[in-house]
Each structure stands twice: as structure tokens, then as C-alpha cells.
Amino acid sequence: MATLVIVGAQWGDEAKGKIVDVLGDQATFVVRYSGGNNAGHTVITGGQTYKFHLLPAGILHPNAVSILAGGMAVCPKSLLEELDRTRAQKPELGELRVSPAAHVVFPYHRELDRLEEAARGDNKIGTTSRGIGPMYTDKVQRIGIRMGEFVDAKKFPVRLREVLEFKNRLMQLLGGEPIAYEPLLEEYTAYADRIRPYVMDTEAILQEAVRRGERVLFEGAQGTFLDLDHGTYPYVTSSHPTAGGACLGTGIGPRDIHNALGVCKAYTTRVGEGPFPTELDNEIGQQIRDQGHEYGTTTGRPRRCGWLDLVALKHSCRLNSLSGLIITRLDVLSGVGDLEVCTAYHAHGGPLGHLPYSIEEWEGVEAQTQTLKGWSEDIQGARSWDDLPKATQDYVRFIEEFTGTPAAILSIGPDRDETIILRPDLVWGS
Numbered sequence: 001m002a003t004l005v006i007v008g009a010q011w012g013d014e015a016k017g018k019i020v021d022v023l024g025d026q027a028t029f030v031v032r033y034s035g036g037n038n039a040g041h042t043v044i045t046g047g048q049t050y051k052f053h054l055l056p057a058g059i060l061h062p063n064a065v066s067i068l069a070g071g072m073a074v075c076p077k078s079l080l081e082e083l084d085r086t087r088a089q090k091p092e093l094g095e096l097r098v099s100p101a102a103h104v105v106f107p108y109h110r111e112l113d114r115l116e117e118a119a120r121g122d123n124k125i126g127t128t129s130r131g132i133g134p135m136y137t138d139k140v141q142r143i144g145i146r147m148g149e150f151v152d153a154k155k156f157p158v159r160l161r162e163v164l165e166f167k168n169r170l171m172q173l174l175g176g177e178p179i180a181y182e183p184l185l186e187e188y189t190a191y192a193d194r195i196r197p198y199v200m201d202t203e204a205i206l207q208e209a210v211r212r213g214e215r216v217l218f219e220g221a222q223g224t225f226l227d228l229d230h231g232t233y234p235y236v237t238s239s240h241p242t243a244g245g246a247c248l249g250t251g252i253g254p255r256d257i258h259n260a261l262g263v264c265k266a267y268t269t270r271v272g273e274g275p276f277p278t279e280l281d282n283e284i285g286q287q288i289r290d291q292g293h294e295y296g297t298t299t300g301r302p303r304r305c306g307w308l309d310l311v312a313l314k315h316s317c318r319l320n321s322l323s324g325l326i327i328t329r330l331d332v333l334s335g336v337g338d339l340e341v342c343t344a345y346h347a348h349g350g351p352l353g354h355l356p357y358s359i360e361e362w363e364g365v366e367a368q369t370q371t372l373k374g375w376s377e378d379i380q381g382a383r384s385w386d387d388l389p390k391a392t393q394d395y396v397r398f399i400e401e402f403t404g405t406p407a408a409i410l411s412i413g414p415d416r417d418e419t420i421i422l423r424p425d426l427v428w429g430s
């Protein structure tokens with residue numbers, strides 16, 4: 001197995017960044033395939049904390065080439081700031097390539113994100129305000145500016161003028177201020193000059209790498225239930241975080257994706273609005289938030305916390321055709337007491353046999369839970385299955401049995417070393 005997708009199996013922030021960092025030194029390419037700087041991936045290693053929003057976490061491995069693929073939304077300013085910041089922390093980084101098909105995020109996208117959220121009032125989505133939704137709207141509307149055009153000194157001024165004129169009218173309609181063309185062009189031309197050397201045909205590079213049998217790691221962003229098609233619509237992001245998005249976003253065909261592992265927390269969190277049947281709006285929820293420092297990497301917002309939702313997770317295993325689970329943050333549950341896990345949804349007085357399709361259907365959903373024994377031991381020092389308390393082992397086994405998906409890796413702390421690889425055969429193959 002040479003190509004592996006690491007996908008968020010819940011609502012994001014499952015610790016994909018940490019896992020990609022752990023596995024990245026075995027990869028030749030590490031590829032972000034969707035989303036933009038709405039993502040926040042934290043990696044802790046060697047006493048340093050790295051925060052990634054656009055760069056793949058694999059960039060910390062000098063031998064792996066990092067790719068921002070065509071499915072992405074790339075804010076040039078944010079990308080350059082992140083490159084400079086990461087280089088200052090660690091001068092030896094992997095090489096970077098950016099697809100000419102990736103779409104570019106401009107200040108008018110951020111402004112429209114803000115204006116649209118304000119216009120939604122009580123129905124706001126709770127976006128990260130990074131302009132991601134408005135940028136993907138441009139993509140679908142077929143007026144977006146792609147990286148290839150952005151770094152073309154002849155084309156960019158023409159495209160920017162034409163799109164900005166339209167966007168300015170839209171922003172004014174929503175009560176915003178127009179953005180002036182000349183200063184925007186000047187600022188973004190300077191970014192384009194710096195980004196140009198990184199832009200090359202990543203589709204061909206990746207297809208060639210797959211043909212040669214090299215190890216390609218696809219780094220998911222966001223999570224399965226934030227997927228535009230498969231998430232809790234409309235409380236979703238505007239891209240395709242699910243494993244299938246790795247094909248769409250990179251130009252690799254389905255038969256060349258050899259493996260997909262889903263990262264899930266040992267409980268559930270969600271940032272922003274939307275359905276969350278196992279949410280704990282109480283002291284236990286607060287305890288998990290405190291013990292897990294559950295505050296967003298991108299926006300600093302407190303994350304909503306709740307019990308592990310196995311109904312959703314099982315659905316996620318199917319949606320992403322997962323061959324294994326990576327269960328993270330097991331250490332956070334130490335001392336929480338007995339643990340509940342959701343094993344069925346009930347709605348309108350009866351069991352619900354499927355995941356709801358609409359917000360109206362979600363509204364009546366109640367999580368039916370089962371209680372499992374908790375543990376109080378500090379498990380951060382565990383380095384093997386046998387080091388774990390029996391209750392932790394039973395918790396993991398229960399997840400595996402319910403979802404029908406084996407646990408490949410366990411994470412028991414944020415550091416690269418705080419990882420237990422249970423099934424190396426499920427990662428790259430034996």
C-alpha cells in the first residue's frame with residue numbers, strides 16, 4: 001500500500017496534524033487536498049509547537065515533498081506568513097509545491113464571509129471567517145482566480161479587475177465597503193512573485209509518484225461531518241474533507257488510493273453551529289474542555305464537547321471506506337469517571353435507522369448511550385497496548401466492535417512520541 005489518506009472521522013480537530021507528523025517521515029509526498037486556512041493542525045515535537053493552517057504537517061520532514069493540491073483554497077498572505085514562521089522555527093523543511101489549479105483567497109472573500117454570517121443572524125454557521133465559503137462559491141460560479149492565473153503577471157491584473165468589480169457591488173449590497181483595486185493589486189502581485197517558484201503541475205507530479213509506487217500521504221483537513229455533501233448541511237464547510245475528496249482534490253483516481261485511516265477523538269468535539277447529539281452542555285463537558293484544552297487552533301473559540309458518537313463514527317467508517325481507526329486523546333478521559341458512548345439515535349419516539357439528511361430531522365434526534373467503565377490512571381506514559389489500563393483497552397475494543405473497524409494507532413498525548421502503533425500492517429501494509 002503506497003497511498004494513504006488520513007481523514008478526520010468526526011467534526012474536525014481530531015489530531016490529524018499530529019498523526020501526519022508521526023507518519024510523515026515514511027512518506028515521499030504529503031498532500032493537502034481540500035480546505036484552506038480554516039484548518040488548524042498542531043504538531044508538538046522536540047520541545048517545539050508548530051501550528052499549520054495551509055502547509056501540510058509533513059513539511060517538518062525534509063525528505064518529504066509537501067503539496068498544496070488543486071482542491072485547496074489558498075490565502076497567499078497566510079501561506080507566506082506560515083512559511084516564514086515555520087522556517088524561523090525549523091530552517092530545514094521539506095520542499096513545497098503548489099498546484100496551479102488551487103483557488104486563491106482574497107480579502108473580498110473574508111469580507112463576504114463576515115457580511116454573509118451577519119446577514120444570517122440567528123442562523124449563522126459559525127464559520128472561521130477565513131473567506132473559505134465565498135471562495136468556493138466563486139469556484140462553483142466559475143469566476144474564481146486560480147494559482148496559475150494568479151502567478152501570471154499578464155493575466156492576474158485583468159482577472160482581478162473583472163472579479164473585484166463584481167465583488168464590490170456584492171459587498172455594498174450586503175452593507176460593506178468596496179475594496180480599492182490598485183493597492184490590492186500591488187499587495188497581491190508581491191505575494192504572487194514570492195509564490196511563483198512553488199507553482200507547478202502537482203497533478204502530474206503525483207500521478208508519476210503513484211506510478212513509481214512511492215508513498216503518498218494525503219492530509220485531510222476539517223472532518224467527515226463538515227463535508228459539503230456528507231456533513232450536517234448547512235452547518236458544514238464548503239469543500240470535501242472525506243477520503244473521496246483526496247481523488248477530486250489531487251487528480252489521483254480511486255483505484256490509486258490504497259488505504260484510508262480515520263482519525264477520531266476518544267470523545268467528540270465540534271466548533272461552530274450545527275447538530276451534535278452527544279453534546280455535554282454541563283460540568284462533564286467543561287471538564288473535558290479543561291483537561292483537553294479544547295479551544296480552536298484557528299480561532300481560539302471554545303470547542304463544544306460531548307461523548308463519543310459511535311453511530312456517527314460507524315457512518316464515517318463507511319463513507320470513507322476506512323480500513324482502520326486512529327483513536328486520539330484517550331489521555332483526556334482519565335479521571336472523567338464512567339464514560340458514555342452513543343450507540344443509537346432516537347427520534348420522534350422511535351429508533352432512527354439512518355443519519356438524518358436535514359436539519360429539521362436532526363432537531364428531534366436524541367442520543368441513546370451505553371455506559372462503559374472509565375479509568376483514572378494517567379496514561380500519557382503508555383507506549384504499548386499492555387501499558388494501558390484494562391478499562392482503556394475495553395473502551396478501545398468496544399469502539400472497534402461497534403464500528404467493525406480495527407484501531408490502527410492510539411494517541412495518548414500531543415507529543416510525537418505519545419503514540420502507540422498497534423497495527424503497522426494497517427498503515428502502509430506489512
Ligand code: GDP
Nearest residue numbers: 013014015016017040041042329411412413414
Ligand atoms: P487537527 O485539526 O485534526 O490537526 O487537530 P488540532 O491540532 O486542531 O487539535 C488537536 C489538538 O490535540 C492539538 O492541540 C494537539 O496538539 C493535541 N493532541 C493531539 N493528540 C493528542 C492526544 O493524544 N492527547 C492530547 N491530550 N492532545 C493531543
Ligand code: IMO
Nearest residue numbers: 012013038039040126127128221222237271272
Ligand atoms: P481542522 O482541519 C474544526 C468548521 C467551522 C464552521 C464550519 C464552516 O483543524 O480539523 P468555514 O470557515 O470552513 O466556512 O466554517 O466548519 N470548521 C472546522 N471545525 N476544525 C476545522 O479544521 C474546521 N474547519 C472549518 O467551525 O463550523
Ligand code: MG
Nearest residue numbers: 013040041297
Ligand atoms: Mg484543527
